[in-house]
Structures are given as structure tokens and as C-alpha cells.
Amino acid sequence: MGDDQKDGVRVEHIDGQWAVQIIEDGVTTQQLSDNEEFARSFAAGQIIRLNLNRSGQSQSGHEVDGPRNHS
Secondary structure: OOOOOOOEEEEEEEOOEEEEEEEEOOEEEEEEEOOHHHHHHHHHHHHHHOOEOOOOEEOOOOEOOOOOOOO
16 A cells, blocks of 8 residues: 555455454554454455445545455
8 A cells, every 4th residue: 555545454364364454544553363254354344434445446536455365
């Protein structure tokens, strides 16, 4: 996600866990899960909560990274 990103959600597989990174007003928080389905569902809820659309754009036009799988 870009440095000027205000809001966004991303899912990454890191060291055997699924990390959901939430950027809200430029502040990043992270939730970890052992379960991929739970992580992706949680991320989808955050996308709705932040009023982001699923095409990778926030309603204000900022890019949002989609789910990524880092092996």
C-alpha cells in the first residue's frame, strides 16, 4: 500500500499465520489468525466497515491491496 494511503485492508500469509492488516486514517493495525477462512472473512468485514469497495479502491479513490499469499 502506498505511503499516502489513508484506509485499506490486506491479507498476508506470514510465518504460518494469516495477518489481516487494517489501515485506518493512516494508522496500521494487525490481527493474526491460524485460519485463512476466518482471516479473509474478517478482512471482508473491515472492507465494509471502512466503506471500501471490493475492486481495490476506497470510495475516495485510494488503492487498497487485495489478499496476498506470501509463501
